[in-house]
Amino acid sequence: xxxxxxxxxxxxxxxxxxxxxxxxxxxxxxxxxxxxxxxxxxxxxxxxxxxxxxxxxxxxxxxxxxxxxxxxxxxxxxxxxxxxxxxxxxxxxxxxxxxxxxxxxxxxxxxxxxxxxxxxxxxxxxxxxxxxxxxxxxxxxxxxxxxxxxxxxxxxxxxxxxxxxxxxxxxxxxxxxxxxxxxxxxxxxxxxxxxxxxxxxxxxxxxxxxxxxxxxxxxxxxxxxxxxxxxxxxxxxxxxxxxxxxxxxxxxxxxxxxxxxxxxxxxxxxxxxxxxxxxxxxxxxxxxxxxxxxxxxxxxxxxxx
Amino acid sequence: xxxxxxxxxxxxxxxxxxxxxxxxxxxxxxxxxxxxxxxxxxxxxxxxxxxxxxxxxxxxxxxxxxxxxxxxxxxxxxxxxxxxxxxxxxxxxxxxxxxxxxxxxxxxxxxxxxxxxxxxxxxxxxxxxxxxxxxxxxxxxxxxxxxxxxxxxxxxxxxxxxxxxxxxxxxxxxxxxxxxxxxxxxxxxxxxxxxxxxxxxxxxxxxxxxxxxxxxxxxxxxxxxxxxxxxxxxxxxxxxxxxxxxxxxxxxxxxxxxxxxxxxxxxxxxxxxxxxxxxxxxxxxxxxxxxxxxxxxxxxxxxxxxxxxxxxxxxxxxxxxxxxxxxxxxxxxxxxxxxxxxxxxxxxx
Numbered sequence: 001x002x003x004x005x006x007x008x009x010x011x012x013x014x015x016x017x018x019x020x021x022x023x024x025x026x027x028x029x030x031x032x033x034x035x036x037x038x039x040x041x042x043x044x045x046x047x048x049x050x051x052x053x054x055x056x057x058x059x060x061x062x063x064x065x066x067x068x069x070x071x072x073x074x075x076x077x078x079x080x081x082x083x084x085x086x087x088x089x090x091x092x093x094x095x096x097x098x099x100x101x102x103x104x105x106x107x108x109x110x111x112x113x114x115x116x117x118x119x120x121x122x123x124x125x126x127x128x129x130x131x132x133x134x135x136x137x138x139x140x141x142x143x144x145x146x147x148x149x150x151x152x153x154x155x156x157x158x159x160x161x162x163x164x165x166x167x168x169x170x171x172x173x174x175x176x177x178x179x180x181x182x183x184x185x186x187x188x189x190x191x192x193x194x195x196x197x198x199x200x201x202x203x204x205x206x207x208x209x210x211x212x213x214x215x216x217x218x219x220x221x222x223x224x225x226x227x228x229x230x231x232x233x234x235x236x237x238x239x240x241x242x243x244x245x246x247x248x249x250x251x252x253x254x255x256x257x258x259x260x261x262x263x264x265x266x267x268x269x270x271x272x273x274x275x276x277x278x279x280x281x282x283x284x285x286x287x288x289x290x291x292x293x294x295x296x297x298x299x300x301x302x303x304x305x
Numbered sequence: 306x307x308x309x310x311x312x313x314x315x316x317x318x319x320x321x322x323x324x325x326x327x328x329x330x331x332x333x334x335x336x337x338x339x340x341x342x343x344x345x346x347x348x349x350x351x352x353x354x355x356x357x358x359x360x361x362x363x364x365x366x367x368x369x370x371x372x373x374x375x376x377x378x379x380x381x382x383x384x385x386x387x388x389x390x391x392x393x394x395x396x397x398x399x400x401x402x403x404x405x406x407x408x409x410x411x412x413x414x415x416x417x418x419x420x421x422x423x424x425x426x427x428x429x430x431x432x433x434x435x436x437x438x439x440x441x442x443x444x445x446x447x448x449x450x451x452x453x454x455x456x457x458x459x460x461x462x463x464x465x466x467x468x469x470x471x472x473x474x475x476x477x478x479x480x481x482x483x484x485x486x487x488x489x490x491x492x493x494x495x496x497x498x499x500x501x502x503x504x505x506x507x508x509x510x511x512x513x514x515x516x517x518x519x520x521x522x523x524x525x526x527x528x529x530x531x532x533x534x535x536x537x538x539x540x541x542x543x544x545x546x547x548x549x550x551x552x553x554x555x556x557x558x559x560x561x562x563x564x565x566x567x568x569x570x571x572x573x574x575x576x577x578x579x580x581x582x583x584x585x586x587x588x589x590x591x592x593x594x595x596x597x598x599x600x601x602x603x604x605x606x607x608x609x610x611x612x613x614x615x616x617x618x619x620x621x622x623x624x625x626x627x628x629x630x631x632x633x634x635x636x637x638x639x640x641x642x643x644x645x646x647x648x649x650x651x652x653x654x
Contacts, residue, residue, distance in 0.1 A: 254575075261484070
């Protein structure tokens, strides 16, 4: 009587275990397949010339140089604006905020909310606020009537929109780093007569520099991969030259992939370019993510010690 | 007091929070000579206190930026949609009152434009439902495998894989769906259209799986060890423990994970824009093309006339997306804070 129920149990147990294992294996298989597909499809087309020349013949030949430079400028300007704000917000949240204060709760809520807003809504906001309100307002006030400088999609507004989108990434990462600094270190500094700000500047910030870098790298990786926010705040279909001023439009890798694979005149003929561009984008984000993971790992193991 | 005000306040707070009471006399003895020395070297002026105050206020001011921008996002997305509410929205044909949005046909660029957003709402929900229906079981079972059954070596492979998947830019997943997945699905099911709701949902599930997996795994590993041990000691097998004890106990976490997954799927733009075919149809078949709210904004905003009714309507759709994601996030946070945290605070640590 007892034996069959036992084997039944064992069989169900095995099936259940196998099912969960299968799910995990599926995820691994999909990730491996995805990567292999893009590497195999893209690698043969990546040459030095591809990386350093502009698109030619109506984007059916040539390289992606302007897109690489555009992406680079986008993430650099984004970081210059976004990282300091993120770091200071993280300092406020972890050092100054009094427990349960209403103001602090508002900011915490804002950071969480900002992380959850769909990226396309950031694009709408960039269009409605930066371009229509700030840019147009600037042009109307400071420029002769009818001329347009910042009242149109451009590098500056796309970067600012992206900075806003990646702000929570920086904040969360820096906050985590600040929390790994032992309380004793802070107390020692305060006991020596240093003021709170001196303690933050000389003890807390140097100690969390890895976390700040990790946050910046993760933000750059996220920013390089997002396309929706720049669809109508600055990305251009085709430009032979990289942007020269903040008020220029620019090409971007992710946007280039989207355009080439959906709106190109001959989608099949440019398959190689599409794969190669995707591979460059993927390599860029992975390199960034990998270094961030590595730094975070080292930071955590140091904190445990 | 000779010590600067700020430091002494913090020091007293810290001392008060210490588990034991230090004797006041020893405190004074140890502090006095140092501070006297300091005072002789460099008297801390009122300036320093003022400086500290200014720094604290400016830091608070910069921290306030994130909150200010939440308000600004609401205000400025709403501002561009305002003509719809005041009745001033016009297109080539004439005035567009708000009620024309609540109809069943979306044809904004035609001789007789129709602005019904129902097909778009339907499309968003359909793709989201498909993607979560695929992603949730896979991600939850895989998380269960990782926390309960997997040996350490396999864990070391699985976790980076999930992180890699989470790091994929959505446009790359969209590209993969467009070139590889769409053809495979078409061949497998023998359907007429390469791009349809199912292909889009499947591609979208790749973006949703990491979210559901990570949060479920967090919830499962936050469960107290005693719970698992008690179940095993009562004679339950490991899989019974996993399925009937651990998973039910982590339900609030799993629920929050699914909610956040829904939020991600609902707001995602590039994947659905590239993989769903973008035809605004209301059809029960999962192999029909759909047009989601986010994809509509992404596809049409670049070609729209500024200030036109169509322009305002796209911003209106943006408000809907914003509010929906806000509600989902708040619900998820509420669930986690009120059920998961409360149930295990104290017992887990």
